[in-house]
Amino acid sequence: MKDVLGIINVTQENPNLQALGSHRCQASIPYAGRYRIIDFILSNMVQANIRNIAVFAPPNYRSLLDHLGSGKDWDLEYKQDGLFIFPQNALANNNQGDISILNQHLDYLEKSNQTYVLLSFGSLIMNIDFKGLIKHHIHSGSDITVLYKQKENDDLSLSNILLDDFQNISSFKASGSPHGSLDIFVLRKDLLIQLIKKHAHQSVNLLEILMESADKYSMNAFKFDGYVQKIDSVASYYQSNMQLLESCFLAHALFSPNEIYSKLKDEPPTKYGETSKVKNVIIANGCVIEGEVENSILFRGTRVEKGAVIKNSIVFPKSVIGEYAQLDGVIVDKELAILPFERLSGTMTSPKVVTKHKIIGREIG
Secondary structure, eight states: TEEEEEEEESSSGGGHHHHHHSSOGGGGETTTTTEEEEHHHHHHHHHOOOOOOEEEOOOOOOOHHHTTTSSSGGTTOOSSSEEEEEETTTSSOGGGOOOHHHHHHHHHHHHOSSSSEEEEESOEEOOOOOOHHHHHHHHHTTEEEEEEEETTOOOOEEEOOOOOTTTTEEEEEOOOOOOEEEEEEEHHHHHHHHHHHTTSSOOOOHHHHHHTTTTTSSSEEEEEOEEEEEOOOHHHHHHHHHHHHOOOHHHHHSSSSSOOOOOOOOOOEEHHHHOOOOESSSEHHHHHHEEEEEEEETTTTTTTTTTTTEOEEEEOOOOOEOOOOOOEEEEEEETTEEEOOEEEESSSOOOEEEEEEESEEEOOO
């Protein structure tokens, strides 16, 4: 798939994730103990032998840049092609849409050697073989191909698409349709350039343009039957992580057949003290566990002091949970200290989020 250019467009931040992404790009929010959200789509592209990948990022991209670096951990260091990160101007008007940043870097698209573009929007957790999608698009002869899934009854996060018997899309506003767009598209690069130039001086997003193009271009759909989770709220983020603890089958489906790559960290094995108790957990390297951890996810460098109890919670890297503190249904941001005897709780639908900007606990490091 060397004739395919990958674009990951994460310029549009979801306000429902503000509690987790106020000081970081939402694509770089930690996930499943050792990953970041962007790792999944990026790894899937790499596994499809896509060697030229551009990430269009929002202004608060520093954590994303730190995570991705040169692309070495994804085997994307090349003299030609590789990983490119294009941040949005911090002074840009938020109402301009993302067409402006795409237009600013139009020369990158025009100079690239690829014929097709695999374009992804938003924060998706999935493991997919993109080769099948790309081959389907080429063989279909359609202008645009859209990846979709069969919606669950209560799934309101995906745009409804209307399909005919030949998998052609006629609308993205089909009320009651059981088919939901995953906002992943394949199209020719010259068509993408044409769309960007046409709308360059409008305050509009590329996703909106594509969704409104069903009556202007031939648009085909390709079904994905695997597990996928759209992270569009704190609740969906929390529940997606907790589901990994509930189902071995789900965890296997998410991390296979493609390996999911992430930034490598040189951390020692986790140390378990004599007073530690762990049950049904995902714990990264570099942790020190003296207390009790159940049904929870701990990222690297977490320290759980003696007598502390953590249940149904997610703790980001390098945080300290003080002696006899109790957490249940809590998301703790990175490099925070929860004071001894502190008690914090949330629910499955409304987890408690402790961020760097909260008074609870003190920042360390």
